[in-house]
Amino acid sequence: MDAKEFYDTVVVENYKEAIADPTNFRKHWNAAVSMNTVPEYVALHRAGYPELKRPEVDALAETVRNKYPNLPELKFHADTLKHVRKHEGGLVTASSTGILPQDPNTWDGLKGAVGRSYTTFSSMPEFELGPHAPS
Numbered sequence: 001m002d003a004k005e006f007y008d009t010v011v012v013e014n015y016k017e018a019i020a021d022p023t024n025f026r027k028h029w030n031a032a033v034s035m036n037t038v039p040e041y042v043a044l045h046r047a048g049y050p051e052l053k054r055p056e057v058d059a060l061a062e063t064v065r066n067k068y069p070n071l072p073e074l075k076f077h078a079d080t081l082k083h084v085r086k087h088e089g090g091l092v093t094a095s096s097t098g099i100l101p102q103d104p105n106t107w108d109g110l111k112g113a114v115g116r117s118y119t120t121f122s123s124m125p126e127f128e129l130g131p132h133a134p135s
Helices: 003-020 025-035 038-047 054-067 070-083 104-123
Strands: 085-088 091-095
Touching (some): 003 025
Antiparallel strands (some): 085 091
16 A cells, blocks of 8 residues: 555545544544554655665654654654653653543644644645545
């Protein structure tokens, strides 16, 4: 699966489900985590899909994230969700244990990051002509 196929079949569909059901935490979790993978797909696409070691892919993906201001915020939320706690410099900077799935007010930052990131992806040349979910 290449970057556009991943975007069209996974990211767009997860995003559509999340915005259609704004109080469903699972759908926002799925959207955030799948969206956070987009920089890796884009990095590999832009590099021509070479065989690379994980640190090389990570470095290319960080270059993509740093070019688009909303993507580091998305990574922060997705990593916090996936790993339960976000550790930086030996300190816990965020924890998903404070998120109450039944209370969308506790995950407003996540919802905002998902929406802003989707707008960012829509402006990337790899995805400009692809399907677009309602905004």
